[in-house]
Amino acid sequence: MLNKKFTGGAVKGRSVARALSLLALAAVLFISGCTPNDPYRSTERGGNIFYTTFLEPPKHLDPARAYSSDEYDFIGQIYEPLLQYHYLKRPYALVPLTAEEVPEPAYYGRDGKVLPANAPASVVDRAVYEIKVRKGIMYQQHPAFAKGPDGGALYAALTPKDLGDIKGIRDFPAKGTKELTSDDFIYQIMRLADPRVESPVLSIIEKYVTGLKEYSEALRKDLDAIRAERKKAAGFSYNQSVDEKMRPITLDYWKHRLPGVEKVDDHTFRIILKTKYPQFTYWLAMPFFAPVPREAAEFYNQGLLSDMNITLDRFPVGTGPYMMDTNNPNMEIVLVKNPNFHYEEYPSEGEPEDSQNGLLKYAGSKLPFIEKIVFKLEKEAIPRWNKFLQGYYDNSGITSDSFDQAVSIGSAGRPELTESMEEKGIRLLTSVRPSTFYSGFNMLDDVVGGYSPEKQKLRQAISIALEYEEFIEIFSNGRGLSANSPLPPGIFGYKEGREGINPYVYDWDEKRNRPVRKSIEYARKLMAEAGYPGGRDKTGRPLVITFDNPWTGADSTPMINWYIKKFALLGIQLENRTTDYNRFQEKMFSGNFQFFSWGWNADYPDPENFFFLLAGSNGKVKFQGENAANYSNAEFDRLFKEMENMENGPARQKVIDEMVAIARQDAPWVWGYHPVAFTLAHGWIENLKPNSMANNTMKYMRLATSERQARRDEWNRPNYWPIAAVVVIIIIGSLPAIITMRKKRGLGKK
């Protein structure tokens, strides 16, 4: 018995020794690799692969649902709407993508007669966009298009047996493709109305597309009827979620007529709007109007696939330059070149300086240049930044923590890269984002709201006191431009220089040729004229204003303190009321607030997409719209109605100038600032130009892969000696213990 145990122990000992030897060998092999910190597989070394990051898993990849720039980074490379933004031209210009040309709307009056393009909106009964789809565009290879022997969809009714070892889209043995047709665009517009799709733009689009609202309501009724039927059949045990998980409901989109969309032929269709809406062309460049084939939607609408998390919301099917290869949103998302991608060339025109910046070097070359795009999930800024510096990510944003390491302000007051960045060949790309960050007053409030000259002066005084130039320096490292109106640079209607300043807040300094904020003494004078001398009302009590915000980040306390300090300059007591985002929203909808801070990212580069934030018909309290200040000025609203249907030109500029003047005087917002995006990119990326409107820019980028590999090897040579030093220290440090032990055992004496 004892012997057996002993033998067993010896065998086990040998196994352990062997395992340890293997482990040591593996460790030696690992250590001897030239760059052990390389986070990628050795097979990817030197590959034409673009590596970048994403900060959180995308919520939706369904083009009818996705509505954030994080999501567009992925689907912009896969889905192709009818139009796209020219990569190089500024101001932003629309060019055809899957459409043959940018459609021009035809306007019709109530009598059915054609109206001229400049006809006022009031006489337009319908606007018809006839769109021609390019022929010969094929979808990526996908199992949804695989045909069975009978010519029907091969995977239309999957059973557990069919699925077998299939774990993802790549595992389906049969795949197919099909040509892009007008049906796919029509189908997608119908999907926007499907209540289960929960498209975030339905409430906007249904205001314009003829019959879309009624169509959506009809689908809702159908859905409710099916659910009621299922509930009746199942009795008390009915559970909607469990039921629809394995038996998804298929709605018949063709049961009801959608008069706003007409098919002309396989490559032509019409979208009919019930009013004149020139901005609709921009919508045609957004993923909401990208084609989704019915085959794909029906393929994914199977309980078994949904149970495996294989859905249209995770595995897009498109015609774009790239297609989804891996979607592990918790780790990485990989796009690979779509072999079926139609022919598209790199643009041969741009801005004058583009040529000297090397942006036209590849004019006329076939797109895309890069074989594979790897997005890695990196939530934390520190590892993300360090891996960028090691060359493992090709581009990076700049967080506040790393700002000083990356950027310094040059003698001309312009941001410049630090020496260490320049040594690495890193480039800094800056662009003003089409967005605005503002603070607003509740115009319905008795104290800060209202339109009397006194109320205007109160708000103007606060606008002067809130010195946003300082705010930008402190909280955004100078990455922003103080605003004079809702319009950021690059949007039609924006004015620079003297013409563009808000005269209620700034004066123009002739000597320095720049705006100068009015003095705080002037603001105090306005306060007195508003009925609050020294910040006190007629009874002598200090003016107290509440500040609602949902700020919870690290910067929130200093930011709030900054506001309090600035209000105190006027003698106003700012009472902070920070809440969570939901409570904040509730207050905004109910009008239970006085002063707030918010922001807006444009959907498209048109002034209408900014001015609607101040339109009376969009008031948050009355109409649940996006006008959070509840601003309502009849003249402003009239001009807005006029402006929104005008083409860009001097006449529109004149109307915009009038609107801006009214809004500046009323001051429902403190105009805040327009954020400037700072992006860093390694020198081995070519054809890089910031484009805040386009989502599909990755097809233009090009990599000098051998240069990248050489740089990575150079920057990542490992240092082993400190490890060896630590081991030696541990051994030396252990010696007294060993000696003591030997003494205790009595061996030391021998």
Place this chain on the structure above:
Amino acid sequence: MLTYIIRRLLYAIPIIIGVNVLTAVLFFYVNTPEDMARKILGEKNVTPAAIENWKQDHGYNLPTFVNTKEEGVQKITQTIFFQKSVPLLWLDFGKSDRNNIDISREIRTRMWASLAISLPMIVAGLIIINLFLAMMLAYYRATYIDIWGLVLAVVLMSVSTLFYIIGGQFILGKLLKLFPISGYDTGLDSFKFLVLPVVIGIAASIGSGVRFYRTVFLEEINKDYVRTARAKGLTEGKVLFKHAMKNAMIPVLTNVVVSIPFLFYGSLILETFFAIPGLGNFTIDAIQSQDFAIVRSMVYLGSILYIAGLILTDISYTLVDPRVRFE
């Protein structure tokens, strides 16, 4: 033993139901279904109609606990609590509220990443390194090795885990360039990504672990049977490693076995900083995005695992101490 386990499992049922009720009460006390819809639908164009639509499609248009509009048993079954909680009993976690993913599948996928990091941490760190070092200190008790070891342990346990992570990433990943700073891969390729977080995880636990086990061992070596063993002429090593260690296993097991179920949960901070797609990350994301479906599922899973851990602990006592019997 079987009767004991069955009895413990039966006791678990009201606990699990209670946990579910409490989770639902707390969650809906803080968040209404409208809040969830608003958070999930985003910031732009969230109209009341869109909120109502979302509630209907996700089954949140029902009352929380009692549906007075229904008749008979449907007053109970047609409620959010019943509809969302009952399928949990057969581990059907349903779909997430945020993006409709199948939660069971997500848990099955992510638990391996959590295990990959926490299993080596518990085996190598907790069991081997901490126990070994604690025994060493106990062995050298009242010597300068013990004193300085204890001081070092106190220093180590006083340092924030975040410091270990950032420091480890900086020194081993950035300065020495020995390991990828963060990331994860599947299969054997995961090895190079796991070394750094595991080493950091172990280093972060050494201080508290060593102190705790040292105390356990010291308590044990002052007992009569140890004195007898010494009197018998056994070496100090044999006394400590052969006799005292066996008897010190009950508190050690309590500590180790109870933590086994939480292996699946992973380490929240380590997973986030090292971009490891485990269940810790999953839970944090769900809380931040107010995804009740995932929060509910993870709390439920946590309570089951905790109960399982306690039962396992009880069973393990009988293995190390023959005096313990199930009654």
